[in-house]
Amino acid sequence: MKNLKILLIEDDEIERMKFTRVLQKNNYDCKLQEATNGEEAVEILNDDTRTPDLVLLDLNMPKMNGIEFLKSLKSNRNLNYIHVIILSTSNNHKDLKSCIEEGFAGYLVKQLKYED
Template identity: 65%
Template sequence: MGLTFLLIEDDEIERLKFARVLQKNKYNHTLLEAENGEKALELLESHKELPDLIFLDLNMPKMNGLEFLKILKSNPALRYTPVVILSTSNNHNDLKESYEIGIAGYIVKPLKYEDYAHKIKCLIEYWDVNELIKR
């Protein structure tokens, strides 16, 4: 049985790239998608099963990644869901604040698809063997 991922990303091309990496590597994981933090919160509230892992972009309209993260981590039912930031931002303040709020990792998205695919593959393989807290 695979893991369930929630990808929160406003850019459709980025969502397609992520799904392509899963498909090309024949990962048996479920991918849920939300285009911003508000939609992600709606999905989390309405979904029976919570994701095992959330991949979160920082720069999004309506509710940015840090705002979403603060809400997520203040919710007792969601607080322990691991979150990995996938962002184009290599701003040290974003990095520091994300870790202070409680993320599990921070990845700067590379421009080249091959580099991106390699980073996502490494992330997924790590979480495949990691001992996740199951609800």
């Protein structure tokens, strides 16, 4: 079985570090790629050798926010099959509705403490 390739799109370095720590602590065997905003993620996706199996997407980011990235991804016929899980500190119903309209696979509210 191949290793799961995950693209984490998160502008907060501490959040990226926490996610990496959780993967390591639980011995998850996957290949993690990181982008700090939607524009960086688009560059990664434009490289056919780096296509992820799963995208974990923060909504509130500079340059290209999560919803803009999700719209871009889902409008690309070559990449729209990739599952996207939204990670956010907000459970704002407007954001959730926008994500539903764009075709996300799931929505998780980020815990503020690492222990959680």
